[in-house]
Amino acid sequence: MNYLLAPIAALGRVIITFITETGSILILLFLALRNSLRRPYRFKLILEQMEFIGVNSMGIITLTGFFTGAVFALQTGKVFRLFNAEGYTGMVVGISLVRELAPVLTSLMVAARAGSAIAAKLGTMRVTHQIDALMVMAVDPVNYLIVPRFIATTLVMPVLTAYFDFIGILGSYVVGVVLLGINEGIFVYRIEWMVDVGDISHGLIKSSVFGALIAIISCHKGFYSGGGAEGVGRSTTEAVVLSSISIFVADYVITALVI
């Protein structure tokens, strides 16, 4: 009988864990939003986090953006050439980048680089009682640790995405115009013709939502970490995995709502 019930019990445990975890993340999100409006406002910490999450991610975003645009232009340019339609390469790359690729890939890069660092730092602070030290010094740890990271990530993501857009299109230009020999005027004109402000803002707004998701999930995983070094390692991995999954789910939901 037990072996019949075991899968049901396991399923039940998964569902309970999912609901508990989601509830816990939403409570932390509520606390972060409430504390964002409360004094003290920590502008210096927000700027420091913007530097860490934004400025220090520029290198990896440059590489990812350039090669994404380049390889996408290479693939589409070769196929379009079969139909004598290579002039449309820039247009396809441009629209795909600004609406989907840039926000999603930028978010995945930030989740991997900054999300993991956030979870590891807060997790280490938790297991070494530094978060307890904040509390006994009458400093709200949500206000001090989570709000600056939440605001910074949400604000820098659109900037990084816009930068990814630019670098990605630059990469596609290099491959399309320089390597494949597509007419420069047609390449640029088609992008201008196809990609409008609505497309760009769609991508930027999405990236801001992804930033908020990365921040709150990574902060949650670190903040409630436990179990010493192993626990911090687990939290860091879970932060990246859960952030990445939530980016894809949120991308589908937002796109489905807008289209």
Place this chain on the structure above:
Amino acid sequence: MIDVQDLHKSFKQQVVLDGASIFFAEGKITTILGGSGSGKSVLVKHIIGLLRPDSGTIVVDGQDLETLDDRELLQVRKKFGYLFQDSALFDFMNVFDNISFPLFEHTRLKRSEVQHVVAEKLRLVGLAGIEKKMPSELSGGMKKRVALARAVALDPKIIIYDEPTTGLDPVMTDTVNDLIATTQEALGITTIVISHDIRSSLRISDFLGLLNEGKIVEFGTPEKVQESEHPMMRLFLAGIERAPVSKS
């Protein structure tokens, strides 16, 4: 100063505090003795408002903690300094930033005034001039002393030492004990020490309380508790800390 009455606290099925009552007199050193896992830290976390009791009352400086909301509890916590067992210094800040942290958070002192206070607190713990060092560059005993300087930065009314001598060699143990006594004398603050180090506790305390099975089973001056017939206190006094296998 701090009056704890009939405190009960359970985590799921595990009863940790089962009617603990204790009084901490103003300006005195009171040590809570107890074996590992006896609930000493849980008791202290209630006193500082980090945990809410299932039942019972805690009155700090005339304020019943149960009647306070989270923001009011933050104000109560400003009366406390807390020295963690593992020091809990912020590892991403240097010594100056660690000690000045509560000053910048809770006072409007100018930077020059803060520098003066930090230097004074470092002198108090015998570590003048190490403001620029990072915690990773300090030994265990130095970290503890910097953590003490941070704990007293705001001139708290009450200071709590969580296992201050655990893991220290005998020389450093005596140094930390002297530091607790001299800090109390210099600042006249109410001092709570959590410990299972009977030798140190007898040396520095004005009062001792023994926490066993969720209750304070012995309380009094060092002279009085040394005459206690309670089996756990006898074990402590014999220098043998041995958790009972079962309640019986």
